[in-house]
Amino acid sequence: MSKSSVDAVIFDIGNVLIEWQPERHYDAVVGEARRREMFAAVDLHAMNDRVDQGGNWRETVMECARAYPEFASEIRMWYFDWMQMAAPAIPQSVALLRALRAKGVPVFALTNFGIENFEFAQTQYPFLTEFDRAFVSGRMGCVKPHRPIYEQVESACKIDPKRLLFADDRAENLDVPRSRGWQVHLFDGPTRWAERLVDAGLLTRQEAQL
Structure with missing residues (x-):
């Protein structure tokens, strides 16, 4: 060489x-239709950007879940199921x-x-x-x-x-x-x-x- x-x-x-495929995990757990509905209503990647810029991981996710109660359980997965998404x-x-x-x-x-x-x-x-x-x-x-x-x-x-x-x-x-x-x-x-x-x-x- x-x-x-x-x-x-x-x-x-x-x-x-x-x-790193969060959508794939959501499709497997809640179904593609529910995932599409949630991602259309909630900018989860923007939420993740705040974490990437130094925001507290758990607090940022939980704040977003409180802001969108109709998707709260799914949003909380971004914290609790994170290892399944990053795999x-x-x-x-x-x-x-x-x-x-x-x-x-x-x-x-x-x-x-x-x-x-x-x-x-x-x-x-x-x-x-x-x-x-x-x-x-x-x-x-x-x-x-x-x-x-x-x-x-x-x-x-x-x-x-x-x-x-x-x-x-x-x-x-x-x-x-x-x-x-x-x-x-x-x-x-x-x-x-x-x-x-x-x-x-x-x-x-x-x-x-x-």
């Missing part, structure tokens, strides 16, 4: 290392994280995640404790796709932005870092991500399990 142009690899978490892990992605670290490549997380639920997730998914640095929006007070969160990463890690490689499953989360010189990868599955890591000279095909 040629010398890599990457000094650190940055993983998003939701739908990169762990599946399962994506094993190939976890293996890539560990393969990079075994090679001595610094691996960071950059994730929109609340303070309390990230700490809870770490108790359920040990690999979430294995990053060299975890940049968690709830702790940082800002979220993707807005510029300040990427500026904070650059300031903290002191790595030339051109030598950062960032994988995220949402295209809008890649626009700002791309404009700042980061190398980016739109994650649509672990196989293509593995190939990108090999192409970057970070892993061999065997190490990437290709």
